[in-house]
Amino acid sequence: MPEFCTCGTQLVPDSLFCHKCGRPTREIVEPEPVAPPAPPPPTVVPQRESPPLNFHNAIALRTSLLVAIIGTMLFFVPYVNCVAAGFLAVFFYRRRTGYFMTMEGGIWMGWVTGLLMFAMMACLMTAAFLLFRASGLPPEFKTAFDPKVVEETAKLLQSGPRVAEMLLGVFVYTTLLSMAGGALGAKMVGRDNR
Numbered sequence: 001m002p003e004f005c006t007c008g009t010q011l012v013p014d015s016l017f018c019h020k021c022g023r024p025t026r027e028i029v030e031p032e033p034v035a036p037p038a039p040p041p042p043t044v045v046p047q048r049e050s051p052p053l054n055f056h057n058a059i060a061l062r063t064s065l066l067v068a069i070i071g072t073m074l075f076f077v078p079y080v081n082c083v084a085a086g087f088l089a090v091f092f093y094r095r096r097t098g099y100f101m102t103m104e105g106g107i108w109m110g111w112v113t114g115l116l117m118f119a120m121m122a123c124l125m126t127a128a129f130l131l132f133r134a135s136g137l138p139p140e141f142k143t144a145f146d147p148k149v150v151e152e153t154a155k156l157l158q159s160g161p162r163v164a165e166m167l168l169g170v171f172v173y174t175t176l177l178s179m180a181g182g183a184l185g186a187k188m189v190g191r192d193n194r
Contacts, residue, residue: 110182
């Protein structure tokens with residue numbers, strides 16, 4: 001670096017410019033621009049998978065039991081109560097836990113709900129069967145309905161194999177419709193809506 005500027009002024013050591021005329025005392029080298037660091041990759045939030053849906057999952061069993069009780073009390077709306085029970089079991093389980101539900105999980109929830117509904121219906125039907133078998137049909141029942149229907153119902157309730165056949169039919173339609181409702185629930189509310 002020179003000691004004097006072209007204008008004759010003595011330069012201050014290591015100065016970049018002349019303090020009198022402002023002329024540069026040496027060539028300024030600009031550093032190469034440093035590329036900004038690459039942004040970190042976006043974090044992937046894993047979907048929350050449901051714990052295994054089996055008989056050891058207490059939350060799933062309690063949810064199915066609650067919905068099965070409600071579905072059994074709605075026996076006067078046949079078929080719809082079973083489908084709605086399967087759907088609501090998945091809905092309430094998803095809402096309570098926040099877990100995503102696969103189609104297989106929805107079918108399982110519907111099956112358990114249907115199984116519990118059938119058990120409750122079977123208990124009620126067996127109690128009615130035993131009551132009617134022991135004491136016959138109540139008089140109010142005889143006067144409220146068509147006599148032919150009353151007679152056929154009385155014969156049905158007197159035959160053990162016919163009652164077993166009726167229970168098997170109730171088991172099949174209750175579980176299958178509840179499974180369909182569970183699958184529908186898994187499809188509609190069991191997945192992530194993002």
